[in-house]
Amino acid sequence: MAPVFRIAVIQLYIKPFRPAENFARAVKFIRDAAAQGCHLAVLPEFHLTNWIPEDPKFANLCADWETYLLRYQALAQECNICIVPGSIVQTPSEPGAPPENVAHFISNTGEILGSYTKKNLWLPTERKHLRSSGTNPHQIIQTPLGPVGLLLCWDLAFPEAWRELIQQGAKIIIVPTLWTRNTVTDAGHRWNPAGESLFLDSILTSRTFENTCAVVFANGGGPPGRNYCGLSQITIPYVGPLVRLGTPAEAMGVADVDMAVLDDAEANYSIRADLGQADWHYSYARRTMEQPKSNL
Structure with a gap:
């Protein structure tokens, strides 16, 4: 029987x-999520x-990035909940x-099971100020929720990133965003x-179908009249968004993701099966890489 997360x-x-203020509000949301029995909380x-x-x-x-990361590790252990604390700008x-x-x-x-450095930087500002992960391959992370892939914001526009994670077996793709x-x-x-x-609503639903995966998309929100898009959502094939924060206001959405839907979608569309074929039509785009070992 497939798990429900x-x-x-x-x-x-x-x-x-x-x-400090943003962290304090994030902690309140995460504690609330843990009190509701959530297995995972995701920030923008x-x-x-x-x-x-x-x-x-x-x-x-x-x-101060390390200080906050350590605090999130302690919070995860205290509340017995997995956390993807959005993204944090790290000084090298x-x-x-x-x-x-x-x-x-x-x-x-409280253990960091895996990390991802943003690859597809938004232009012009991010490319001017940040270092990309370049040609390093996308790698899945073995987690208590199964194999997970991490992407960041503009990465979602590149189907190659998704395919590389799906080829390795990712079932949930998590996309923290400030869009x-x-x-x-x-x-x-x-x-x-x-x-x-x-753009966001269309591409997030499309990605679930074309990759037979679940998507957790956490975007920034804010007061009316500001520039935020919101639209944070948890999306699966067949259904679309299980929860969708349609307004840009600050909020939290909770959804139960029955992983059986991914098995049903794969049985229907055979995306993963085709990706695994030796004579797959687009094998030129497939990298051969060593699978990461589980940290559990």
């Missing part, structure tokens, strides 16, 4: 330059500092190297003022 997606209002990208890299204060705030150990945008999967025992309305150009806005919302 209760998952919380947290749409946090990320106040610029207030990591850049959830501690927001993303304002041109400001001189930004780099100093990012220097080597002098002069650019920082990286990193997501971590923390188990309910705002101002990512669209004036020309795009003239075509459709709600184009970014259409």
